[in-house]
Amino acid sequence: MVRSSGTKRAILDAALELAATRGITGTTMDDVAERAGVAKGSLYYNFSSKDQLFEALLEEGVGSLADALREARGELVGWAAIEALVAALLDRIAANAALAKLMASEIFRTDRAWQKTLFALRHEALTVFAEAIEQADAAAAASAGTAAPGAGASTIMASSVFGAVLMSGLEWLVFEPERSRDEVAAAILASLSGALAPRPS
Amino acid sequence: MVRSSGTKRAILDAALELAATRGITGTTMDDVAERAGVAKGSLYYNFSSKDQLFEALLEEGVGSLADALREARGELVGWAAIEALVAALLDRIAANAALAKLMASEIFRTDRAWQKTLFALRHEALTVFAEAIEQADAAAAASAGTAAPGAGASTIMASSVFGAVLMSGLEWLVFEPERSRDEVAAAILASLSGALAPRPS
DNA sequence: GTCTATAGAGAGATAGAC
């Protein structure tokens, strides 16, 4: 969030908005310069290359995600922690749909210059979910007197929950924007809370 | 699946493999020609443009998804239908990871030449999930004597379940390939069956 | 620190021989 002259911010904002619809490779430096209202030379004064510009963009955007999730979780445990994490992630997606789109399209690419950076950030965010899931899983299993079904697979369960929120959040924002935030959050939580499964008596 | 001379198939296969890692925009027609073992002129003999080539690719790949899902669901109802759909989708992702990656990165793009085609195919696949979810939701609610929580929001719940499977499937294939298929399927189903939620007594 | 102008490489697409 270095502000320097404001030019850097304008460039990053323009790059994000363009890349959200065209993708990174489909966004040209000329496009970014025009949208940011600066000359192309200024792009290369502030960022050494196109790759480096988008790496900085992803680092700024995704980098704060894990912190936001940790803050949302706070001291909550069990299902309450899951609810808080889902709501926080959904809010962040809604507040920054462009970044969410970009993340969805870049997260499984393995040929990028910024691959290591993005992998680390993604891993950090997933870990917050995984920790909450391990704890909730064990607690729910203990109270029901059964074995925790997700033992050892909490990173898969974490990506499952993360994917559920990301996909429905974007489905909402891109294709069904008339729905309310609460409606979307409720539907996601319903799908995760066993509303579809038979209740063991 | 028109086979003509085999050249068309070779081109489509090469294009898919390349686009899975580099993205469509990042894949050049020269790359595709080299990988397919044909000259670039043959690409344009079989497909009128790069856009048309990738539209055909997505149509072939995603187009058969809804059929496969409908077949997996069969006559199953309730949670059994959800289990079958999740397993079938996971199997398809595992069998064609390249296409799954491509779909994940293209599904929310709104500036593509083939946008309408992809939207329709995506909608068709989601509808299979939504129908099963509506039915399972109502059944579970009836047997528990509560209101169906997802009433009216089955498309959001469908994308939630779809997103859960897609994201964990790719997490598995790209980052944790040492896990077994059954382990992954179990973790996804656990996250959807309410393993994390407190059981109402 | 920002601009204009341009170099140099790489892209999609076509023409015409075989």
Next chain:
DNA sequence: GTCTATCTCTCTATAGAC
């Protein structure tokens, strides 16, 4: 039906004035 050769345009990146 497949090839080689090439056209034309666009892209990243740099040079140098202000």
